[in-house]
Amino acid sequence: MSDNYKIAVIGDKDSVTAFKVLGLNAFICDDPADAKQILRELKRGFKDNYAVIYITEQLAAKLPDEVAAFREIAVPALILIPSKGGSLGLGLETLTAAAERATGTKLF
Amino acid sequence: MELNRLRARLKTAVRGHKLLKDKRDELMRQFMLIIKQNKELRELVERKLAKAQGALSIAAALMSPEALEQTLLYPNRRVEVGISYRNLMGVNVPDYDFRTQGDSSALPYGYAMTSGELDDAISTLTKTFTDMLELAQVEKTVQLLAIEIEKTRRRVNALEYVMIPELQTNIKYIRMKLDENERGNITRLMKVKDAILQEAHNYED
Numbered sequence: 001m002s003d004n005y006k007i008a009v010i011g012d013k014d015s016v017t018a019f020k021v022l023g024l025n026a027f028i029c030d031d032p033a034d035a036k037q038i039l040r041e042l043k044r045g046f047k048d049n050y051a052v053i054y055i056t057e058q059l060a061a062k063l064p065d066e067v068a069a070f071r072e073i074a075v076p077a078l079i080l081i082p083s084k085g086g087s088l089g090l091g092l093e094t095l096t097a098a099a100e101r102a103t104g105t106k107l108f
Numbered sequence: 109m110e111l112n113r114l115r116a117r118l119k120t121a122v123r124g125h126k127l128l129k130d131k132r133d134e135l136m137r138q139f140m141l142i143i144k145q146n147k148e149l150r151e152l153v154e155r156k157l158a159k160a161q162g163a164l165s166i167a168a169a170l171m172s173p174e175a176l177e178q179t180l181l182y183p184n185r186r187v188e189v190g191i192s193y194r195n196l197m198g199v200n201v202p203d204y205d206f207r208t209q210g211d212s213s214a215l216p217y218g219y220a221m222t223s224g225e226l227d228d229a230i231s232t233l234t235k236t237f238t239d240m241l242e243l244a245q246v247e248k249t250v251q252l253l254a255i256e257i258e259k260t261r262r263r264v265n266a267l268e269y270v271m272i273p274e275l276q277t278n279i280k281y282i283r284m285k286l287d288e289n290e291r292g293n294i295t296r297l298m299k300v301k302d303a304i305l306q307e308a309h310n311y312e313d
Contacts, residue, residue, distance in 0.1 A: 005189040007206075007241075017180050018164050021230050022237050023187040051189040051204060052244040072255065074202055075191060077248035081240070084161050087154045095146055095247070098254040102139050104261070 011056035015083040032062035050076040056083035057090040118275040125267040132260045156236040163229035170223040201249040
């Protein structure tokens with residue numbers, strides 16, 4: 001039960017820089033392949049332990065496998081946020097997917 | 109004996125089935141409560157973030173990109189999160205508890221070179237962040253619960269549709285076989301009795 005977890009934000013520059021001011025670690029990247037690499041490192045907890053990783057929907061849309069892998073583990077939590085371009089509805093979609101998984105039927 | 113063993117297993121299976129079914133129902137109830145909360149929270153966060161980002165674009169439009177970047181380059185606070193785990197129906201769900209280090213009210217830049225819109229954007233974002241963290245917690249809980257419910261549902265179904273019927277047919281089969289043996293035994297005894305009687309007394313009935 002460590003106390004020194006950090007929070008990361010991954011996304012394109014415009015969507016992410018502002019979070020820096022809040023004290024989050026921002027990883028600027030536009031390329032899904034780079035994002036994949038970053039996610040992998042964060043997951044292993046090489047440098048720091050992360051409690052929450054926010055990622056833009058635009059990037060997450062291109063990395064469905066990575067997003068799915070994070071679903072199974074308790075820490076870190078990978079949470080989708082809309083990027084500057086607006087919401088793609090992907091965040092709500094993960095919610096629907098979880099509901100479907102639990103109930104076996106579509107909920108919303 | 110195999111029959112007794114199977115009977116004991118059936119009893120355990122039925123009991124386990126009932127327990128797991130109860131667990132599934134309760135998990136489901138919790139899940140429904142929390143997923144509703146999750147949905148509302150996500151919609152709220154997305155709305156707020158869109159607003160903050162809109163404000164930020166206006167700020168960016170009023171300042172040169174280089175100046176904006178410089179302004180935001182050095183944050184004066186750091187967020188640290190403590191995680192404790194809460195046990196929800198046998199599922200360990202994380203509870204986040206975040207502390208901001210540094211002065212959280214002050215902006216990390218001077219006011220002279222920046223536009224007021226930037227201040228607005230940052231303050232909106234700061235307010236949104238609490239909700240974002242709560243969203244993270246709720247969403248992770250939902251995901252973990254969903255996995256647990258799926259597992260429990262599978263177990264319940266496996267017990268209900270595979271294990272219990274199989275045990276029942278096996279028990280039935282053994283019992284029929286034993287009964288059949290018993291009947292065979294009785295007829296054999298009767299035959300032997302007849303044969304012995306006949307040999308001893310030339311007796312026939």
